[in-house]
């Protein structure tokens with residue numbers, strides 16, 4: 001064999017696999033959003049715990065340069081003697097370079113209340129957040145529906161959307177949701193009792209369930225949209241995320257994701273698809289698109305039953321606003 005031929009073969013061996021592997025590597029994109037600020041369980045945690053949780057969560061996100069929008073329930077700020085510290089925890093989000101949006105004052109469901117009451121709750125939820133944003137020459141521009149409840153009938157849904165648009169909001173949809181709030185509730189209890197074995201079990205299932213949800217949502221969205229759109233992940237401010245969001249980000253990286261600002265994700269034309277979803281139960285936008293197209297979503301991964309049972313034992317799914325299913 002002559003040298004030239006050998007060289008050609010050598011070049012093939014070196015470059016062909018790399019070209020193939022690059023071509024097969026998916027360029028997935030996701031925007032991270034975190035709801036229920038300053039903390040999902042703000043009524044159960046002292047301000048010092050909220051500050052510690054926020055510091056840890058934001059530290060990881062800043063170190064890894066992840067763009068994030070956090071959605072606020074201002075009612076959670078008004079605990080006597082703690083208002084200043086709770087507002088400071090909120091301010092940290094902006095100090096660290098993140099953005100804040102409105103999630104209503106009291107985490108009010110549009111499906112459970114009159115439109116007028118709900119609109120008042122949206123307005124009441126703007127005061128502190130807008131003040132903090134204005135100090136940094138930023139605008140309050142994003143809104144996230146509590147429980148993802150967008151209205152029980154189309155007229156209410158559209159009126160609410162018009163109201164939000166008129167107040168300068170862009171609605172922040174979601175496409176990826178692994179119910180982290182449910183894991184977070186029982187994690188909080190395990191952490192308080194120093195039950196490390198249970199914490200590990202919770203984290204293992206939290207990561208595995210999210211991975212399964214990501215796979216399912218990628219498949220579903222590709223079928224409905226025609227390609228995998230820029231996804232939007234819903235998470236909640238909690239000690240579970242403060243302690244373990246880094247591992248969840250690794251799960252996303254392994255699936256080929258890079259992290260983009262919410263504004264970029266919303267530029268995807270998927271978010272302009274026809275969407276006439278209405279229902280008692282709030283749900284993500286992949287379901288919205290499916291149901292609008294007359295397709296019933298099937299094959300979703302099953303949420304670990306033991307987490308539901310444990311939440312019931314701890315009475316986490318009843319009672320206070322912030323202890324109810326969070327979305």
Ligand SMILES: [Zn+2]
Nearest residue numbers: 035036326327
């Ligand atoms: Zn929420």
